[in-house]
Amino acid sequence: MSIDFYLEKNVATITINRPERMNAMDADHYSGLSQAWTRVRDDPDVRVAIITGAGDKAFSAGADLKSFISQESPLPELFLTQKGQLLNRGLELWKPVVAAVNGYCLAGGMTLFLATDLRVCAKHATFSLSEVKRGIFPANGGTQRVAQQLPHPIAMELLLLGDTIDADTALRWGLVNKVVEPGDLMSTAMDYALRLAANAPLAVQAAKELVIRSRDMDLATGLRLEQMMFRTLQGSLDAAEGLNAFAEKRQPRFKGC
Template sequence: MSVDFTLDAGVATITINRPEKLNAMDAEHYSGLSDAWKRVRDDDGVRVAIITGAGERSFTTGADIKSFVGAPPGLEEMWLTQKDQLLNRGLEVWKPVIAAVNGYCLGGGMTLLLGTDIRLAAPHATFSLAEVKRGVIAGNGGTQRVLSQVPYAIGMEMLLTGESMDAETAAHWGLVNRVVPAERLLDEARKLAARIAGNAPLATQAAKELAVRAREMPLSAGLRMEQVVNRLLMFSEDAEEGPKAFSEKRPPAFKGR
């Protein structure tokens, strides 16, 4: 039982490895996942990350509720807002994140999904925000992100009924990019990650941050911020390498500098 981390050619793969529990996470696994996201954020060798679950049944079903029964966090933790930060709990990770959804994506799995950038799903994947059936609400951004990622009525149906959505429906509404055969899921995610990793790292991270922040800024401020960031990037080594490689008809050797 663990949260596994591998790094190959700039692509980090994070695997929630608890298949016997449908990759549900107890406190230890949440802490391990937090450490993995911090490494993605801080390690210059990481250009893009893939998040998936071990086995063939589940991406993750979120919190292992049984492990928290009788041991709820103390009230004092309400103000430990930076403890064990997660991708979907406010940790700022500007490197692209791809989700490879290999089965159940429920509760906290769905809120994790909503914090990723690009999503591939196996045909048997299912998605739901079922917290209202348990007397609580979808935390870690569940209520805050879903309406910006699917149409209003679809998001509300998910939040208020707690019913499941299959992979094809999820793709129809844009919750995932596409459905791919289960046996090719990770390969397709890695191919996509490799294409992203081959681009200029600073520009890729800047593009992601600007697009995400645009949701909270007026257009005039966003356009100005875009202009300023682009001007800064022009002074990077990568901005020299890109046109040079194009003129020499060779792949660019971007260094993230």
């Protein structure tokens, strides 16, 4: 049981490794996942992350309900809003994240999935926000992101009925970028990741941050922030490298500065 972290070619692969429990996460796994996301955020050698689950049956079934529902945390912890931050619970991570969904993507696994940027799933993958069938609702961003990413009636169908959809439906609804054969899942995710890592890191991060922050800003404020970020990056070494590489008809060698 672990959260595995592997870094190669500026791509961090994070694997929820608990296949015997459909990669459901207890407190220890959530803590390990928080540490992994923090490393992705802070390590300059990481430009992109891939998140997946061990085995071929499940991405993640979400929280291990037996370890959470029956326990009450001390009330003061409600106000420790920066403790154990997760990608889907408010951690500000502007590096792109690719989801490789290798099976069941349920409950908290799906709220994690909804916090990623590019998404690939195997043909046998299924998706569900089924918490209402267990007397709770999808927290850690579940009620927020599904409504942002899907039309209202479709979001309500997922949230309030708790039914399961298959990979083709997820593709049709725009929840995933590609549906692939199981054997092609990780190679497809890695292809996305390497292409992302080859782009200018600061430009990629700025673009992601602007998109995410636009959800909470009026257009005038968003345009102004966009202008300020653009002006800042105009003077970067990567911007100069991009122009030089274009003029010299070669691939750019971005350094993130």
